[in-house]
Amino acid sequence: MTSIRNVAIIAHVDHGKTTLVDKILHEAKLFRDNQETGELILDNNDLERERGITILSKNVSVTYKDVKINIIDTPGHADFGGEVERVLKMADGVILLVDAFEGPMPQTRFVLSKALQLGLKPIVVINKVDKPNCRPDETHDAVFDLMFNLDATEEQLEFTTVYGSSKQGWMGPEWENPTDNIQHLLDVMVDEVPEAPAPEGTPQLQITSLDFSNYVGRIAIGRLVRGKLTENMPLGIAKRDGSIKRVKIKELHVFEGLGKRRVEEVVAGDICAITGIEDFEIGDTITDFENPDPLPRIAIDEPTMNMLFTINNSPFFGKEGKFVTSRHLRDRLFKETEKNLALKVETGDTEDKFLVYGRGILHLAVLIETMRREGYELQVGQPQVIFxxxxxxxxxxxxxxxxxxxxxxxxxxxxxxxxxxxxxxxxxxxxxxxxxxxxxxxxxxxxxxxxxxxxxxxxxxxxxxxxxxxxFRGPISGRINGSIISVENGPCTAYALDKLQDRGTFFVEPGDDLYGGMVIGEHSRPNDLTVNVQKGKKLTNMRSAGADDSAKLAPPRRFSLEECMEYIQKDEYVEVTPESIRMRKIYLDENERKRMEKKD
The missing domain is CATH 3.30.70.240 (Alpha-Beta Plaits)
Incomplete structure (x- = not known):
């Protein structure tokens, strides 16, 4: 039987976790020499690659010196804290990756505190020592101080430190002497991380993450803590409400390299994926039906922010998206809560409104961005914190x-x-x-x-x-400047924009298709301003000096999705479609807006 090590890699955003995993995969000869792999192999969805952050935790495994090492890549962003806590439950040791210049950062503290509470012993990797003016020794001291402040035990404080540069592909015991590979780190992992214990007894596995396949449905992923699992084995699943439900395992897979391998039996200590189980949620324990022994449930950080999601009802409704009705929106949001633990969805006061609770702007923005790429059209309101x-x-x-x-x-x-x-x-x-x-x-x-x-x-x-x-710390002043709002429908003209330039900054350019009530710029004063930017130049056949001066326009200000979400006021929505992101007033008609203001 092979020896198993389960290791989670934790770090702050952008300190090089996913790059290091790439190098470990190459070192373990997972690919043919001529195989094209690209960079950041694990960040395999487009959003992760574009933003350069890990959003979903991933599992891979490599075999080194006859030891199977399961590597769990965790998100470094605090908004994805729900992911981090679950996956640490699967690990027996952690690699704490720290940038040699930046040192430990707030998110490092967050994830490390969770790991220390679970009693995991860290291996510290000080990365990017090839950067100019980096400070590896000071960083090492800062990590020690941080662990001491987080009440680490004596044993946890006696951590092994590895220095290196994952980008250049070397790791060694000293930063002054670069080596030519990362074997030193793999040796330390095999020596320092305790072997996964494999106690005998009835099976016990807590579901810590989910996968989905169109062929077999939902797949439960977790670490087998005790006993053995075999295919077609009848078991019980312990639910949140204390009930036990009969289930039967259809197929078992273990992680091998970047993929999964089907096996007939899984022993304790390994991480596996199980198909054939219906109606489960994260935190449930798969156990013996006759003598159930559920593991304690995972506590997840509560959401701190909510946003109103609603269907798109602007004049441009349905032009770009495939899924535009409230039924589509409802199904998609509730489907997301199955695997996105830190997210909560409640139905609003009408059928087409939903309140979505999340861990922060980035957490919600990633959900919205994913939905628009899938072909959804929706509108979101201003983010509100939860008191x-x-x-x-x-x-x-x-x-x-x-x-x-x-x-x-x-x-x-x-x-x-x-x-x-x-x-x-x-x-x-x-x-x-x-x-x-x-x-x-x-x-x-x-x-x-x-x-x-x-x-x-x-x-x-x-x-x-x-x-x-x-x-509560008292009121905070929001955006000082008002919005510039289009009064008409139709494309805007350079002539009209030129005449209005001194009124503020514009977010649109000539030829953009607009509708009445759309926010097209920021006013230079605190009040909102409604303007006609569709007006064309009156053409005559008379010539006069200076009449044909072409309009010289400042380039428009462009917003990302998060910037729009942070920019809008209470009476505005962000309209999100697969092709475009627009800001608009909730009430498009100017007279209706004035009526609503009086009501408030």
Whole structure:
């Protein structure tokens, strides 16, 4: 029987987790020498590749020196915390990957604290030591301090450190002496990570993630903690409400390389995928039906933000999408909750409205982006944070915000964060950058990234993660400027835009098709302005000097999906279709808007 090691790789966003996994896969000779693999093999959906972040945890396995190593790639983003906690349950050890220049970051702290609580011993990999002005030794000390602050045990603090550069494909015991491969890291993994225990007894497996196949339906993935599983074995599944339901395993698969291999039997300690089980959810335990012994359920962080999702009812409805009705939207959202644990969906006050609860703007934006790529049309309202009453006090979610910014621009960043009720806790130099840490309400983060990037000429690096619920900090002023709104339907003209340039910044360019009530720019004043940008130039056959000066237009300001979500006000929607993202007023007619304002 082969020995098994289950290892999770944890790190902050962009510290090189997925690149390191690529190198491990190559080192273990998983591919033919002439096989084209590309970069970032594990980030296999388009969204992950474009954004350069891991969203879904993945499982792969390699065999090294007759030891099977199951590697679990975890998301580094706090918005996907629901994923991280589950997958750590499958691991016996963790590799903590830290950037040699940036050192431990807030998300590193978040994932590491979860791993230490589960009693996992980390192997620290200090990556990117080839970067200029990196500080591997200082980073090592910072990791030790962080673990000490997180109440690590004596044994956890005696961690092994490996230095290297996953991009250049080497890992070694010292950063001054580069090696020419990453075998040192694989040796450390085999030596340091405890062998997966394989106790005898009745089977016990907690479902920690899901997969879906059009041929066999839902697939349960988890680590077999005890006993053996065989094909066609009759078992029980322990549900959330305490009931036990009879099930039968149809097929068993273990992870091998990037794929799965069908097996007849799985022994304790291995991670496997099971088909043939219906009606299960994450956290359920597969166990013996006669003598059930369920494992404790996984607690998932609660959502901190909600957004209204509704069908697209703009004049451009149905032009670009395949799925446009409320039934399509309802089915898709409820299907998402099956595998996206940190997401909650409630039906709204009418049939076509849904309140979707998530962990943050990025969490919700990834869902919306995935849906529009699948051909859905929908509209979303302004994100709202979720308030709670704790001991009779109104409380709101507070986040830890870290901004790294060039020294000469740090004043601007501090000013913007404190305007939004942020409290500056730490300010220290980090190389030629200033490192700022704040405690800020989640409400204050909405729209902050745009402002900080504008004020620092795009040089600031911002990260944040949920800390706790704390007493309400009072009102925060939102966007100061009003919107410029189109009054007519039809394409806009350069002539009209040219005449209106001094009124504000525009988000559209000549020839764009617009409709009345669409937000097409930002007014230079606090009030909304309704304009006619469809007006053409009156043509005559008279010539006059200077009459034919062509319009000189500033380029339009373009928004990403997240920027739109952060930008809109209470009375606006973002309209999302497979081809375009537009902002609009909820009430398209100007008279109706005025009536509604009076009601408020």
């Amino acid at each position: 709670k009453e704790i001991d009779g006090v109104k409380c709101e979610p507070i986040e830890t915000l870290v901004i790294d910014v060039p020294e000469n621009l740090s004043g601007k960043a501090i000013e913007l964060a404190t305007q939004r009720k942020g409290e500056l806790l730490i300010m220290e130099p980090k190389g030629d950058m200033q490192h700022l840490e704040f405690e800020i309400p989640s409400r204050g983060l909405i729209g902050l990234r745009n402002n900080v990037l504008t004020a620092t000429q795009g040089e600031a690096i911002m990260t944040h993660r949920f800390k706790e619920y704390a007493p």
